[in-house]
Amino acid sequence: MKNTLLVALLAFGTYLPSQAQNPIIRDVFTADPAPLVYRDTLFLYTGHDTASVKETNYKMPDWRIYSTTDMVHWKDYGTRLSPRTFAWATGDAYASQCVYHKGKFYWFVATFHKKDDNSQGGAAIGVAVSDRPTGPFKDAIGKALIVNEMTKDKPHAWDDIDPTVFIDDDKQAYLYWGNLSCRWVKLKDNLTELAGPITVVNIKNYIEGPWVYKRKKLYYLVYASAGTKPEMIEYCTAPSATGPWTYRGIIQENVPNSFTTHPGIIDYKGKSYFFYHNGSLPTGGSYRRSICVDDMYYNPDGTIKPIVQTTKGVAPVK
Template sequence: MKKQLKTYILILIAMVTVESGRAQNPIITKLFTADPAPMVYHDTVFLYTGHDTASVTATNYHMPDWHVFSSTDMVHWKDYGACLSPKNFSWATGDAYAAQCIYRNGKFYWYVATFHKKDKNSNGGAAIGVAVSDRPTGPFKDAIGKALITNEMTTDMKYGWDDIDPTVFIDDDGQAYLFWGNGSCKWIKLKDNMIEADGPIHTFKPKHYIEGPWVYKRKGLYYLVYAGAGTKPEMIEYCTAESPEGPWTYRGIIEGNVENSFTTHPGIIDYHGKTYFFYHNGALPTGGSYRRSICVDYMYYNPDGTIKKVIQTKKGVKPVK
């Protein structure tokens, strides 16, 4: 009976979404999704997500795979299902943590965080891998045959889960950068092939930084957006710089605490003249910190390039015309 009631509620939410013509938050209601990573390709928004399957009473995450969705109006989302999982990486074990896919030179590179098996290349701990495909929805395969980043490569944080949450940014000159990290933010340059480091790992600690970086450029200014500890639970905070290599200046809070989840995670795109801010909360029926749901709202800038605080809404965004 409880399962039937939950299904009925989710159907009602979906009906309201269609009838109202607005996105309604959360935007994905058929499953629990987290860690949004949007990408615009050929005038379509592709959304790469985690997938929460923990039970209602669970006290930890269970994230078996990554999913892909797409939309051309920011209201209706096509579900392509589970397009990648840690099982696609022979060296991996454990859950599917935050990930991001980007396009370059005819290929789609999906940077993922999971855990490494104990073998000759690593003694375990969090690691970052790369999958590649000719299409934004796959099929994807391991691009390297081993992890790009292992726990042994970073030593500033004395625990095994600091190498998570990869995000990739390609600058106007073609130089690609990989940012990641829990507890501290780390970055490297990537070679043109997108699967090799081009130089040493750099580590720094933005104010209040916890995890989940997202890096982009707007009007000559670089933005580093991340889940921060200005208060607990997490909020989204940010820094700016005149170079992707820093130094970074702290600018403040973008998003306050979210509903029913102690984590949140940013993803930002420009699409049809508007800026969209993706995040997750625990607002769906039976949701929570381990059963999260992706939302999207508008984001606005001040004349000096600083970001106005995002207003979290239930109505969501209007359809793109």
């Protein structure tokens, strides 16, 4: 009986008690939130900080998954992917995003490439695939989708990070990513091949962490900004997925006890939500971050109202 229960817990995840209070995940340190709505469930794909209190750099061994149906109680599926999944990869598990397309789930991740015949190393973007939102996931193509040698407009080796994928109404998929340089490229319908050249976009104050989506007839590019240290969240809008982008301003000020923040935006059960991370848990910090969520509101013209960061979090939904 005990073995049967254990197998069930591992297969279906365990529930985390929550009072809808920020941060929403409190038993481990999580970062870089990427929400996805599938059927009646909101799935949250996250990074995982494991650096010690004294360490001064990231230690991120894997990616995790959580889910909710009421924005209050979060189901913990544990680790579902790591750089070890990719034979070509080494190093940390940076920001990621999972999207649903034609019956499959594609998890785009940022990690680092081994030095081999295909790359001299540096940050790279891979893609894993599964038939279910919680996995198991496997390397979709057996190689990196983006390697450092493909992007030469910035000299540093960690510029190919933080992928976000947007699938437009006509089913054309776009990949956006980059540190200190925002880039985009069309993807083929299989989401595992490039369908055109890589384009660099000149975005005011851009540093990293793009998140692209469409609401009504307006396209949004939301990102972590380099205007100050620590980071803030700013955004642009456009009439199409490729621009031209019009700068709209700051929507989130600095977060507590972390010099980075990272947006994840989703509509769920009639409300809009803004996910981000901070360092507000006990012993937390810039390398021991925690994911939060707050309500998000729009003005009549489609511009985003400033995000109010709270410790209360969001109200439950039916």
